[in-house]
Amino acid sequence: MQVVQKRRTCWIVPLVLSVVVGLGLVHAFTASGENHADEIALQEVASGFSQPVYVTHAGDGSGRLFVVEKAGLIKIIHNGQTLSQPFLDIRDRVGNDGEAGMLSVAFPPDFAQNGYFFVYYNHTDKNLVPPDPRDGGNNNGYDTVVARFRVTDDSNRADPNSEERILLRNQPYANHNGGLILFGPDGRLYIGLGDGGSAHDPLNAGQDLNTWLGKILRIEVGATGTYTVPADNPFVGRSDAKPEIWDWGLRNPWRFSFDRLTGDLFIGDVGQGAREEISLHPAGQPGGLNFGWDCREGDIAHSTTAPCDGPFVEPIVAYPRSDGQSVTGGYVYRGADFPRLRGRYFFADFVQGRIWSIQRAGSGWSAKALELDTDEQIASFGEDERGELYVVAFGGTIYRLIDAAAPGPTLEESTFSASPTSAVPGDVVAYQLVLRNNGGPIDGTVQAEISVPNTLTYLPQSLQATAGAVSDAAAPLLRWQGVLGAGQAVTVTYQTTVNSGASGVVMTVVQINAPNLSTLTRSAALVVRTSGGDVADPDFFLPGTQPAHMIDPIVDPTSCQSCHTTPIYAAWRGSMKSQAGRDPLFWAALHIANQDVENAGDFCLRCHTPRGWFSGRSHPADGSALESTDLAAGVACETCHRMVDPEPSGGDAAASARDAAIRSTISPTLPAGHVGSAMFILDPEDNRRGPFSISPAPPHPKATWRTELLGQGGDPITEARVCGVCHNLDNPTLSWNPVSGRYEPNEEDAPAPSFNKGELFPIERTFDEWLYSAYATPEGVYAPQFAGARPDGVVRTCQDCHMPRMTGIAATGGVQRDCSTNGCLPEHSFAGANTWTPQLLQDPRWRLNAVGDALHLNTAIASARAMLRRAATLTIDFDPNAIPKQVRVRVINETGHKLPTGYPEGRRIWLNVRAYDAAGRLVFESGAYDPVTGILQQDPQLKVYEAKLGIDDGATVTESFHFIRNNTVLKDNRIPPRGYTIAAYDQPGLRPIGAVYADNQYWDDTLYMLPDEAVSVVAVLY
DSSP states (O other): OOOTOOOOTTTTTOOOOOBOOOOOEEEEOOOOSBBOSSSSSEEEEEEOOHHHHHHHHOOSSSOOOOEEETEEHHHETTTTOOOOSEEEEEETTTTOOOTBEEEEOOOTTTTHHHHEEEEEEESOOOTTSSGGGTTOOOOOSSEEEEEEEEEEEEOOOEEEEEEEEEEEEOOOSOOOOOOOEEEEEEEEEEEOOOOSSSSSSOOOOGOOOSSSSTEEEEBBSSSSSSSOOOOTTTTTTOSSSSTTTBOOOOOOOOOEEOOOTTEEEEEEOOOOOEEEEEEEEEOOOOOOOOOOOEEETTEEEESSSSOOOOOOOSSEEEEETTTTTEEEEEEEEOOOGGGTTTTTTTETTTOOOOEEOOOETEEEEEOOEEEEOOOSSSEEEEEEEOEEEEETTTTTTTEEEEEETTTOOOOOTTTTEEEESSSSOOOEEEEEEEEEOOOOOOOOEEEEEEOHHHHHHHHTOOESSSEEEEEEETTTTTEEOOOOOTTTTEEEEEEEEEEEEEOOOOOOOOOEOOSSSOOEEEEEEEEEOOOOOOOOOOGOOOOOOOGGGGOOOOOOGGTTTTTTTIIIIIIIHHTTTTTTTTOHHHHHHHHHHHHSSSHHHHHHHHHHOHHHHHTTOOSSSSSTTTOOOHHHSOOOOHHHHHOOOOSOOOOOOHHHHHHHHHHHHHOOOOOOOOTTTOOOOBSSOOOEEEOOOOOSSSSSOOOOEEBBBGGGOOOOHHHHHHHHHEEEEEEEEEEEEETEEEEEOOOOOOSSSOOOOTEEEEEEEHHHHHHHEEETTOOOOHHHHTTTTOOOOOSHHHHHHHSSSSEEEEEEOOOOOOOOSSSOOOOOTTOOOOOHHHHTTTTTTTTTOOOOHHHHHHHHHHHHHHHHHHHHEEEEEEEETTOOOOOEEEEESSSSSSSSSSTTOOEEEEEEEEEEOSSEEEEEEEEEETTTEEEEOOOTTOOEEEEEEEOOOSSSSEEEEOOTTEEEEEEEEOOOOOOOTTTOOOOOOOOOSSSSTTTTTOOOEEEEEEEEEEOOEEEEEO
16 A cells, blocks of 8 residues: 555544444535646545545445445445445454555456455465565565455345455565456456565566566456466466566556546556656557566656666656655546546545546646645545546545536436326336436435325335335335435336226326425326227238237236246346337337338337237337336246247146147147247246246146246257247248249238248348257257356257356245256346347436336346357467568357347447557557447458348349348358358358358458567457
8 A cells, every 4th residue: 555654654543433424515625736627526425434445336236335444344335324234344364554454345247146256455364375485585464365255145245254265475575565456347357466565676576577566467257266367468378477467567556447438547556755656558458568667666767676678658647756655546537427527537645635637638648637635645546336436535534526516406307207108907007207416416315205196006015216215115105215416317116007997197296305406396197098909910920829819918027026036037127038128229120110111010029029919919010009018028927938839849748738739729830840030839828837847836827837848958959949939030021932033022911921941031040040050969069158057067058058057046935956956047137248228228218218127237238248258269370470460360159159140230240450569559450449439440351240131122232221121131251150061051041141161160260461560469359
């Protein structure tokens, strides 16, 4: 940590006797000298901590802040309150002395899903591991430990006995421990270690690649095991360097951070006696940057016996000891509350209490500007999930950094609405109150009261909020209270049913009260009507169960929540399967489809809202007759759990007999050997099916059976057919004409003449891609990265990857599945590749938003990102001494289908390849992408993997995004899966176009020509 010789008492603070919590107190410290005109201030969040050194968030959507106390406690601030019980208490093993202690905590991207996290601390045992021979016999420090811990069943309590040590390092001296661990945007864990201590780097550790000291390390960690070294770490394979090293030449990198927008790494490195510095590792630049210590101290030379061959990276900030004596690295502000602060990198000095900022200025950086001159010892900065910045004062207070000149608070843009806006008696109606503060912070608590009218019945326990506290104890009077920060929005949701006899316009009123603001009233109107709709369009008929066949409607999936556990209901709730009826991209495509072909939306709604479709509410085809429960249900639970195998298969005897009887009633029959296009066969009654025989029977309305269609560990093709129903997709209006050699429109107002495979234009073929792969065999593929808790690590079916196998209980009172003797618990996360749409669904401006599902959606985003990271492997073949300079990049498809797969419009992946010269300068780039504009720069060597569809009218062929009219494939260079053969894939929708793959080839190579000065290469698959 940042202890300086002349301030030996900087760790000593008065005894704290009370805890003060809240957001009302704003400390406007002075700002003088070279400064901004903005009135930056520190707003007190909570006080009463004992020597806090770090604050961060868990990335789990909970809104919690985690405060690390040096002695060995982690405490939680939630909804403006510090919880009385600590999150973690390991004081029994933390060496809290001088600069040593517990110094940081890091939550992995999948924390919300798996509940493990990491801590950096110094152990009381100075001989926990033997001293390193390179430390010259010095052994006076508290040894460094990076350890994994796990959360208990109480999400606010971690188990101190769950410790698993990941990385250990003996410390030669008592100071310069570094102390920060954090996950980078690449999902790897970065670890900062000081040069070992004493003064002037007596070990020359900063310039020694055979020691971790004076470095930032980069490792791969997970839920189990210790760690692995990423293959692209700069010193992998070298005998003269530690492979864990990412950057070097550092004295004491106490605090560093990644810019959440750009990925740039900012490093605050504490100086010796002349300079304090902020250094920069730009995003995309390979590791191995040498920041100079102890050959250089900031921007000046430093006397040393170490080899000083360089090259060295100069700091972007270097300030003299007259300005401060111990730099505390900070963050680039990327929050939403204070637009004027965006893009500024804030940092501080621990000893002087000054806060400065810098920002981009052309190709460089501005001079540091003094923002605040405080009387605090600033130990750290921190970010919350929204990107708002916090300041940790070592004396015991956590502040929020704010723009005090921001506008005053206003709640005028708060909204209250019902969804749908019209309903019939018996329907479920969702209400959404969005409390939006478009001004500055509100000094105190905001309260909202909703009075549910007597024509509606409140659904118990449906009242939820994205932040703050809710209460339905006095229902039908519903209450919310909480804090609304500057620019913050909180969404409150609840559900009601429409009472029998209700009619006309039903108004619901909410009153909103906030300190120093006038009472605000908002109302939501609901029109109670009678049901009805248009008739089906025969152009879009597909075989299978029809709405008229249904006896029992598909139940609202919220009824499953009361019994089923988090891996079942909550995981499904965040998935795109659950959100299929709310997906804004789906609604955009439906709108265009209806414009292109009358009633095409019925085809779309069949897949995305089967509950509404089977109830006859897909007409009109614009979805206007759908009820709110149809939209919220997406692909509802019973869509799968009442599904009948189109081909005879095994299971409970009663299920097999029932399924045979249902199949016999389907006319026309489903095409043999082909599933897809939502050609469902459902049990008309509410008899449910699953992977296990359950005794006693669960409390379902009717029978519950085991079927092989929904089984696990049986025939993979049988089990995967349930997925193929939706993940093969044909256009029912375009049939193959052998005379013209094109897919052409059918006769109007008539079904397609044939539904057999290949007879209708294939829009997507994800299921068939898998069907003709090595995965769809009894042997399967050994892929433990996808297999979850399966002991053999083999995956075969779609579900093996997209419903990860776990141990646990599916429902209250159920059997503990152990993945060994009685099967696995299939997590219903349905993780795919979509991270963008779950973010759109949390935007309150979208009429069908799912703000109330934010926690589940964020968990799904983390799962999708983890899935994407496992989907491919990259290898680079590059000889820096060869002439001409060239690099071969190989993309290996690790999935069971094409890479990428699925609905083709706009779905692509591409290679970004960058080459650097010996000084670390970018000399070549292919596949450059601007995340702000969304533009992928075209270049001669650009490699994009994608399928492009178009319209062939017999005279011209045109690329098109009109999926309901597309009748030809123009390009399909997507990488096939393991087991690919030319013969099996030689059929519509499967064969490559514009690319050639040999039998059993599941990779693709791209050769890039580079300039002669290139010495290192980085490749990223986006």
